Amino acid sequence: MSDCLFCKIAAKNIPSKVIYEDEMLIAIEDINPSAPVHVLLIPKKHIASLNDIGDTDKSLLGHIQVIAAQIAKEQKIAKDGYRLVNNCGTMGGQEVMHLHYHLLGGREMLWPPG
Ligand code: AMP
Ligand code: ZN
Secondary structure: OOOOHHHHHHOOOOOOOEEEEOOOEEEEEOOOOOOOEEEEEEEOOOOOOHHHOOHHHHHHHHHHHHHHHHHHHHOOOOOOOEEEEOOOHHHHOOOOOOOOEEEEEOOOOOOOOO
16 A cells, blocks of 8 residues: 555665564564564555454464564563554554554563553
């Protein structure tokens, strides 16, 4: 989608700090980190939110979790633990309407989240 921030980042039309990339997704450092490790996992396919996924996206969603766990190990947060978050829609706190997951670690997470 031409006017979508994360489509532009995935296409390298906007610079970002890339942690990992393959044919299905890109993982970048969050520009405004909420934790010592704050990585965004962004599918290259434009999907607005978790409300917009379908049966054909099952392998993509599974892939995102496998890669999130791999990045957690590489970022040395796996042993202590971390949080993988999707914000969906306005009440869920989603600001960028292109599906993405936050990988947060390096500090203790609170529950319930705000
Ligand atoms: P959400 O509120 O779940 O939609 O999360 C959007 C996230 O994107 C926020 O944590 C922002 O800090 C992050 N963000 C916004 N613009 C950029 C950018 N240009 N590069 C990296 N992260 C960004
Ligand atoms: Zn997009």
